[in-house]
Amino acid sequence: xxxxxxxxxxxxxxxxxxxxxxxxxxxxxxxxxxxxxxxxxxxxxxxxxxxxxxxxxxxxxxxxxxxxxxxxxxxxxxxxxxxxxxxxxxxxxxxxxxxxxxxxxxxxxxxxxxx
Numbered sequence: 001x002x003x004x005x006x007x008x009x010x011x012x013x014x015x016x017x018x019x020x021x022x023x024x025x026x027x028x029x030x031x032x033x034x035x036x037x038x039x040x041x042x043x044x045x046x047x048x049x050x051x052x053x054x055x056x057x058x059x060x061x062x063x064x065x066x067x068x069x070x071x072x073x074x075x076x077x078x079x080x081x082x083x084x085x086x087x088x089x090x091x092x093x094x095x096x097x098x099x100x101x102x103x104x105x106x107x108x109x110x111x112x113x114x115x
Contacts, residue, residue: 028050047111
């Protein structure tokens with residue numbers, strides 16, 4: 001995507017900056033020129049003056065979104081917690097489907113930008 005935005009692969013340096021929150025904070029603090037962000041952090045960055053170069057789904061419409069990944073060596077230790085988290089996410093999704101207006105209000109209150 002950087003190449004598609006006109007940045008040749010030799011013209012920039014990639015630096016690790018942590019998770020999405022840390023990448024957003026690093027960008028806004030001037031610790032880098034660009035980063036990959038998703039909701040709600042992309043909206044938060046734009047609200048603080050950042051500019052969106054591209055959106056993954058605009059370039060790759062079939063991209064399914066984020067994935068949940070765990071190290072094989074951690075699987076047995078975290079499995080029950082991950083299953084509980086996924087069940088909570090499914091419960092929240094089902095609630096949002098049947099309570100769309102309330103869901104929009106709650107999401108807006110967290111800073112997730114309108115589409």
